[in-house]
Structure formats: structure tokens, C-alpha cells
Amino acid sequence: MASDAHESDKYVPYKLKYTLSGHTRAVSSVKFSPDGKFLGSSSADKTVRIWSAVDGAFKKELEGHSEGISDFAWSSDSRYICSASDDKTLRIWDVQTGDCVKILKGHTNYVFCVNFNPQSNLIASGSFDETVRLWDVKTGKCLKTLPAHSDPVTAVHFNRDGSLIVSSSYDGLCRIWDTAKGHCLKTLIDDECPPVSFVKFSPNGK
Numbered sequence: 001m002a003s004d005a006h007e008s009d010k011y012v013p014y015k016l017k018y019t020l021s022g023h024t025r026a027v028s029s030v031k032f033s034p035d036g037k038f039l040g041s042s043s044a045d046k047t048v049r050i051w052s053a054v055d056g057a058f059k060k061e062l063e064g065h066s067e068g069i070s071d072f073a074w075s076s077d078s079r080y081i082c083s084a085s086d087d088k089t090l091r092i093w094d095v096q097t098g099d100c101v102k103i104l105k106g107h108t109n110y111v112f113c114v115n116f117n118p119q120s121n122l123i124a125s126g127s128f129d130e131t132v133r134l135w136d137v138k139t140g141k142c143l144k145t146l147p148a149h150s151d152p153v154t155a156v157h158f159n160r161d162g163s164l165i166v167s168s169s170y171d172g173l174c175r176i177w178d179t180a181k182g183h184c185l186k187t188l189i190d191d192e193c194p195p196v197s198f199v200k201f202s203p204n205g206k
Contacts, residue, residue: 018055019056020039020041020049020051020056020058022058022061023041023043023047023049024043024045025043025044026043027041027043028042028043028069028070028071029041029042029069029070029071029072030042031072031073031074032053033053033074033095034074034076034078035077036053037053038050038053038059038078038095039051039052039056040074040081042069042070042071042072042083043068043069044068044069045068046063046066046068046069046085047061047062047063047069048062048069048081048093049061050062050081050095060095060098061098062083064091065083065085065087065089065091066085066087067086067087067110068085068086069083069085069086070084070085070086070110070113071083071084071111071112072084072114074116075116075120075137076116076119076120078095079094079095080092080093080095080116080120080137081093081095082104082114082123084111084112084113084125085110086110086111088105088107088109088127089103089104089105089107089111090104090107090111090114090125090135091103091104092123092140102137102140103140104123104125104133104140104142106133106142107125107127107129107133109127109128109129109152110127110152111125111126111127111128112126112127112128112152112153112154113125113126113153113154113155115156115157115158116137116158117158117162117179118158118160119162120137121136121137121138122134122135122136122137122143122158122162122179123135123137124156124157124158124165124167125156126148126152126154126155126167126169127152127153128152128153130147130148130149130150130151130153131145131146131147131148131153132148132153132165132167132177133146134146134165134179134182144182146167146177148169148175148177148184149169149171149173149175150171151170151171153168153169154168154169154170154195154196154197154198154199155167155196155197155198155200157199157200157201158179158201159205160205162179163178164176164178164179164185164201164205165177165179166199166201168197168198168199169195169196170195170196171193171195172189172190172192172194172195172196173187173188173189173196174187174188174189174199175187175188176188
């Protein structure tokens with residue numbers, strides 16, 4: 001009995017299922033769609049590619065940015081993707097048709113990170129212009145510009161109910177923001193202030 005338990009604890013190495021080839025430059029981000037059916041990948045080649053999560057088959061290429069893409073995000077219903085580019089814009093794409101439905105303009109430097117809120121009616125983006133911007137998905141208009149950091153913004157993320165946004169930056173700070181008012185509620189800082197590369201709320205929001 002003990003030997004059976006020991007056998008089941010043995011490490012089983014992961015096996016390569018498939019390799020997704022198609023991007024012509026460095027891949028910046030890869031994410032499963034919330035419904036689990038697709039994989040998305042963004043690249044310095046200025047495109048987002050959609051793949052089947054079941055067999056790795058190539059489905060669609062989203063093309064329109066004039067510079068490389070640093071990040072992208074899925075809407076919660078998996079119907080839309082928002083991409084963040086060095087061309088200083090974000091683009092919202094209809095995954096089914098591959099059409100660009102909105103171009104979000106306002107950042108004055110590379111857009112480095114992006115996320116939808118859980119309701120997918122708002123988008124937060126962070127940029128090398130040191131700001132976090134909040135966008136209305138339906139209209140494509142910028143609702144708020146938060147003077148968030150003193151260095152490029154590396155990540156933005158909404159909490160479970162969308163009431164808070166957290167941002168991180170090369171300035172060594174993480175900041176928590178009130179989504180509705182745009183106020184900074186808390187600044188998280190380490191004594192040595194090392195650059196922060198990424199930040200994310202836990203799924204339970206605590």
C-alpha cells in the first residue's frame with residue numbers, strides 16, 4: 001500500500017503537446033481565452049494570432065498596428081481582444097470576424113500593458129508615458145488619465161468586482177486605485193524600491 005502511494009507521488013514530466021509557429025518576431029504575451037477554447041499570442045511583429053487550444057491549429061491573425069505589440073487581453077466572454085502597442089494606441093478586436101472595432105488613442109508613448117475589468121465594459125492601460133488610462137469599451141473614449149508613476153507602467157489589473165485597479169512600475173511602486181473616482185487608495189513600496197515587473201490581484205480579491 002505504502003509503495004503504491006510512493007509510486008503515485010513520483011514526478012511525471014510534462015510532455016510537449018504542440019508548438020505554435022507563425023510569428024516572425026519575438027512573442028510578448030500568450031493567454032488562454034476565458035472560455036478555454038482559444039489561445040492568443042501577441043508579438044513584436046505587430047500582430048495578435050489566435051490558435052485553437054484543443055489542437056493548436058492557427059485560426060486568425062489580427063493585423064493593424066504599425067509597431068510591435070507588448071500585451072493583449074481577452075474580454076470575459078472571449079468575444080473581444082484588446083491589444084497594446086508601441087504605436088501608442090490600443091485596438092479592440094472582434095475575435096470572430098477579426099475586425100478592429102475601436103482604436104483607443106491618447107497615450108503619448110508605448111502602451112505596455114492592458115486589461116479588461118470583469119464586466120468587460122472598461123479597459124485599463126499602462127504606458128511608458130507613466131500614466132494609467134481608463135477607457136470606455138463601447139465608445140472607445142478615455143474616461144480618466146491617472147498620473148500613476150514616475151517611470152513606465154509595467155502592469156495593470158482589476159480586482160474581482162472591478163472596483164479597484166492595481167498598477168506597477170519601474171519606479172518600484174505598486175499603487176491601488178479606486179476605479180470609479182480615480183483616486184490612489186494605497187501605495188505599496190519596498191525599502192530598496194526595486195523595479196516592479198508585474199502585479200496582479202488574487203482571484204478572491206483579498
